[in-house]
Amino acid sequence: MSNRVDLNLIRELEEFGLKDAGKCYNCGNCTAICDLSTPENPFPRKMVRYVQLGQKELILKSPEPWLCYYCGDCSIRCPREADPGETMMVLRRYLTSLYDWTGFSKRFYTSEKFEELAVGVIGGLVGLGMIIWAIANWSGINWAHADVSSVWSTEGIEKADLAMAGILSFFLLTNLYRCVKLVMGDYIKKVPLRMYWEEVKYLLVQFATQKQFDGCKTKGNRQRWIAHLAIMTGYASIFLLVVVFINGLPFMGIDVLKFQRGWASMGGRAEISIFNPLRLIGYYSFFAIMYGTTYVIISRLKKTQPQFKNTHSTDWMFLILLQATAITGIFINLGHIFDWVFFTYAIYVIHMMVAIPMLVLEVPFAKWAHLAYRPVVLMLMKVKGKFIAQQEQAKEAVLAPEVAV
């Protein structure tokens, strides 16, 4: 069966930021120069050809976009200035939108207006909810000292957090499942579960360190990897503190980890000691996120490296929300330290209005979904590779006696 050509795909991809793929004459220099391309999963040339020929089905099944970390070597070497690296980036956006069964992601990526509206509406709703909640609890508010938990009870926030995490996980995991199914194809039924289990460690290492990212040997890549790692670790640790441990783990009786404590529980102080490990982790997160995002923002403004030359509107939105989350977060901390009552409460509302849309939109539907897709696809490729090698070994074992004769 021949592969149907859909020449409209190239125009569809233009909405995701595609520019120069049409210029490519398929010489393959990009694939040759790539440190991460392998004989089993060669890229980017193959992916560019898929784009040119409108091979939507083939793109959908391709793991390659997730194996690329956009060092930009291919775009520098490309004799046609077809920017293969950017094509890979566009395909990651495109795949994110295709994995998403709600169709929300596609609208988010292809319409700047929709993107701004979505962020605005969710932020607005969160703000409104916070204010209504505060009014409902008006009498309990501590106006003498900054105590966020007196306005919005820690238990309540925890419940809301859990509800949000549940919803987000639902979307992200269903999308991820689609990703796995598409990337594995027929193998999904053939490969025994045990083999996946064996690679969980690899998955976790990749998730935590992005070791594969450091596999690009391009000059300057290490700095990008460090900046990326800073953002990732910073956000992950503060996410753990603020969302998971906001109320400690009361059901297990562990109170030490409780991140948001009231005035009363701290014995008349607005903030826990500066030397408390929780506080130190919090500060690390702030500085790590600020370092990482500032590095990326400056790079994107300067456009000196290929991967920073083309910035999609969703990239800006991501960076702005991320930095705004970090800044408002540290302001809450300052409000508590200096005991600025109203300032603390107001900034808390703003913080929520930034951080929640960021999570709700970016994690299942946009750029942040790659936190799941990348390590999972890497693991799947490893599993698939091992499985195929086993099969071949088995085949050889059957054939071997004949050869010996």
Place this chain on the structure above:
Amino acid sequence: MDKKIGVYICTGCGIGEALDVEQLSNLAKSECHAALCRSHANLCGPEGSQLIKDDIANEGVNSLIIAACSQRVMYDVFDFEGTILDRVNFREQIAWTHPPKDEDTQMMAEDYLRMSGAKMSAMLPLEPFKPEQEMSTDILVIGGGVTGMTAALEAAKAGYNAVLVEQEADLGGFQKNVTKNVVFPFKDVQENEIAQLAASVKNNEKITVLTGSKVEKLAGGPCVFNATVKQNGTTSDHKIGAVVMAAGWKPYDPAKLDKRFGYGDSPNVVTNVQFEERAKAGKLTRPSDDRALKTVAFIQCAGQRDPKHLAYCSSICCFTALKQAIQVKQQDPKANVMVFYQEMRTPGQGEDFFRKAQSEGVIFVRAQAPEVLNVGGKLAVEAFDELLGDTILLDDVDLVVLATGMVPATAFGEDYKAKKPDDGEKKNEMVSSVDSIFISDILNLEYRQGPELPELKNGFPDSHFICFPYESRRTGIYPAGPVRRPMGVSNAIEDATGAAMKAIQCVELTSKGMAVHPRAGDQSYPEFFMQRCTQCKRCTEECPFGAINEDEKGNPLPQPTRCRRCGVCMGACPERIISFKNYSVAMIGDMIKSINVPDEYDEKPRILIFCCENDAMPALDMAGLRRMQYNSWVRVIPLRCLGSLNLVWIADSLSKGIDGIMLLGCRHGDNYQCHFIKGSELANIRLSKVSETLDRLALESDRVRFEEISITDYAKVPGLLDEFAEKLVEIGANPFKGF
């Protein structure tokens, strides 16, 4: 004219160190009938040439034997008006290739001097050919397309009158139906400027434009052509000097294409030519219902590079497809355009145009055999994309454009060979392969060998690309543009200019009684001693340029302005009645006889080399330049063309006691390199007859050998000669020695 021979021996460049010049001087006087013999250390310097000039002025010397370097160098220095000249190659062929002061080297120099002496006594002063009729320098251009108009304009600009014959009612040819074209600098599609070109041709007073006309008859030869042109029922005669034939091309008949192209199955499958017609009519739409084009597929090489259809690449269809694809894209940037190609051929700066199409969003698919299908009543194209490694299907196609190729106007019509009545004569085994000439009704030549130009390959009347740029095998007729080989506008303009230049060279040289390329400037021409002619027709058959007509009885009617002076007729003639004033069967025979052949007991065999002046002799010179040493038994006689080799020379040599004979000629057959097209092939064919002669003389046929040598083969020459010498030693001495 009474010859007073002066022999001049140069002692420079190592000749003096290699040879005993004193002894050679004595030999010149005693055996070459030289009135005087001088030597000089730098004969080509001002002092040396002054020496010769003084002798011409003071001593009355009128025949010069200059024994110095190769005749291929210093020809401008040793050019003395009113004298007969022979050059003896002491430098490349003796001093630089043989041990100095050696007995064999000295014997070689002596023999060459004797041979030159024999040649000198046989040579006669030249009288340039002057026909009885008045000579014309007007240039006839056949075809009023881009090529023809450019050629006429270029000839007019150079000061020559041109007659432009166009069969259609208007000038412009194929291009007048083309809206946009792609020419230098190949950055974008451009407006076609054919109308301006036509206007400037019409307004040029040196150009006579005859539209709606055709050449009914072309008789005569360069400078004495008589062209009978028929225009609107009336005929007129024109005296013509040379002809530029720009008869153009016709598109390949798409009905003959393979089924997979789907031509004829749907009105939406058109050829690139039909696309042009639609573009001209402003209808770049779906042919079946005039709807806007959404998806267009271009399929390249429709019948081209396919031995069943056109075996060659038409070279323009890639450009045309790119242009048409861009036209579709520029009409609607949202239209989907795919080009299926085998190889994208956009040579030189044309690559920029390929990039232009890519940047317009045209998608290219490399596929060897795309197929046009009908999927649910709609057109589709299925192809194996080599870059994807899989089959793709482009469906819902509104228009399929097939790139059909160019067929030269000369490829139509019956083959003259087939049509010629078989006169019942036994086919002459000595005759070389006969050229295909199609009766395409363009030139209507009154030539014995056929009415049109002979084809080189695939119906194109080209000549050898390297040896004869812009030429055909008919002197004074220069095909240009797509009739010569497939080409686009840019190349056609260049081609037309080149052909116009060739035509001008032709009329200039011919009107002075000189030969054209490759013996440009030669004032000799063949003369026929008709009393002894036996009407065997070998000369009229074998002339590579069809220069000789015939009367009803089969007598040759030579037309010297058509002749290129190769001497093939001289070699062919069994009666040896054809000779030039400075080149004849008897002359070469005398040269052979003048060679001193030592008797068997001296153990000095002799090898005679008949070598082609154009390729083999330069190769020998090159060997000399590289100071390669070769066998000292050889004696070289350069021939104008190996095709002028007369078999009697072989008999002469063998009866003289020469032990072996080698013929060095150019490559023949496909991709021939022969300057006279068939010379070396003819020599080879004639040689096959030699074995009979050898048997008659009770000699071994290994004594005569033919070798193909091109200039670049110089390094092979010494080995070839040594090997031949060894073989001759093995066979033993020629038993006729001393008779």
